[in-house]
Amino acid sequence: DGGITQSPKYLFRKEGQNVTLSCEQNLNHDAMYWYRQDPGQGLRLIYYSQIVNDFQKGDIAEGYSVSREKKESFPLTVTSAQKNPTAFYLCASSMEGVLGSPLHFGNGTRLTVT
């Protein structure tokens, strides 16, 4: 079955450490996205990529970095510069070039930084 796989499901880190969240898709989608979800705030866009080797900042990119070396993979690094990294992180993909293409989501990674 096609889908998006995020790993790990739960991640614990000490403050000051960088951490990388994995996102892999086998839907053959060109566009991939990272969202952060906090209680009562909906989803906020961190980064997105429309094509391999290219990505753009979303609304809350500070303290995060991404790469897009392969179509299937879009890892997110939460750096020590992110002031409030504890959150639920969701990866999504869609068909680029198809107007209004809905998002397909992974099951998320819950990151806790202490």
Add this chain to the structure above:
Amino acid sequence: AQSVTQPDIHITVSEGASLELRCNYSYGATPYLFWYVQSPGQGLQLLLKYFSGDTLVQGIKGFEAEFKRSQSSFNLRKPSVHWSDAAEYFCAVGRNTGGFKTIFGAGTRLFVKA
């Protein structure tokens, strides 16, 4: 700026009762509108979408939504709620500027009582 408002943080309905979740959007052009559902600890799943045409759209799991341009609304409805409908529901608007991006409301959590 585009925005999505879901006025109700949470709603409780009895099993078998009807449901309406409210959504208002702010967007200059004809919007792409979506409703997604999220079970606890999971990713989001698309319920339905509206782009153009018939203003009443049918989705999965017996849900429907009506687009009302004059009220800038896209309310989600279900005639008879089942206990398995308990989840969080997100309204979203899509815009196509430099890549298709989706903006989410803060969500409405639905509780179903027996």
